């Protein structure tokens with residue numbers, strides 16, 4: 001089986017809309033490395049788009065899934081429930097920020113978690129409006145797309161979208177949008193588009209993921225909380241990409257001194273098994289009537305077993321500390337390289353949710369070209385990198401937090417050499 005043959009078959013059998021970044025095919029993966037069908041090895045700094053915080057095939061995760069496989073795979077939780085779902089909800093209720101009474105429901109994908117958070121917010125407030133942010137990404141379902149604050153490639157040709165969704169600019173000082181600008185825009189929405197008493201929720205990612213790894217400033221989150229409290233609006237933190245240790249805390253909302261009413265999560269929760277969820281204030285979570293929430297596969301038993309193992313691994317291997325150590329290392333190295341690579345305009349990110357942003361030094365404008373050049377050169381040397389950002393000029397780092405020191409150093413060595421070469425070219 002060759003990559004070239006598979007590529008031909010893929011192009012004939014699957015639609016181009018499922019855009020695929022690479023042209024090699026996975027054969028196996030272990031911790032922070034992936035091997036393709038021709039035996040070539042890649043260091044994985046993409047983590048299956050933020051899913052593999054605990055590494056590929058962690059032995060504890062594999063054992064948990066195998067044990068569950070030997071008991072049962074699927075009963076449909078809503079038909080015949082199981083303890084693992086309940087105890088995982090208990091753990092999530094305990095671990096999410098805030099001491100208030102909470103409840104958790106599980107789903108399958110991140111987009112589904114977001115959909116359900118909006119359903120729950122609407123049911124609890126009996127209001128329709130939702131405010132989201134430019135550059136935000138919330139999934140590819142109809143509501144996910146409506147909330148997403150980026151047209152290309154996510155929304156093109158797919159409308160009309162659900163109504164009553166409004167976007168305010170996300171504060172990114174680097175691109176000239178201050179916290180004040182963003183708050184002013186929300187108040188303008190209240191003047192021009194929707195009265196605050198008809199707004200059910202404000203949804204944001206504490207650190208925008210696909211949008212470019214921009215973190216919401218502390219004072220912004222505080223002000224959003226104030227607006228929500230003043231008008232009876234719910235604050236939803238979409239932690240699908242930020243959750244489960246990535247930012248050096250279990251949840252990114254722990255970086256703030258205010259709480260969200262609802263949190264959505266997915267990705268690294270179950271380390272590659274499809275599982276997502278919504279956790280929130282108990283009384284809000286109980287607003288939808290029985291049968292209003294759920295899904296055939298929602299809270300699948302194998303995925304739940306995997307999630308228990310993931311939480312155990314994060315604790316037993318001190319992965320929150322590890323995220324901070326790795327994050328500091330990568331930021332220090334990039335800041336050093338930056339002295340010789342004028343295309344680097346920013347190095348940032350809490351914990352191990354780090355990114356490097358590129359501009360054209362001649363114009364100061366975002367450089368998606370340089371970003372692509374670096375990403376492709378790295379891939380050719382066996383390092384898998386992901387780009388992101390409204391201007392496609394950011395490389396984000398999502399390596400497993402369990403990455404071995406020598407593999408991390410090897411990956412950083414490749415990154416450094418391609419950055420230096422690209423700057424000279």
Ligand SMILES: Cc1ncc(COP(=O)(O)O)c(C=O)c1O
Nearest residue numbers: 109110111137138139209240241
């Ligand atoms: C913040 C955020 N929300 C929602 C989603 C959608 O998740 P999924 O692709 O699992 O539907 C993503 C995916 O990247 C995300 O980063």
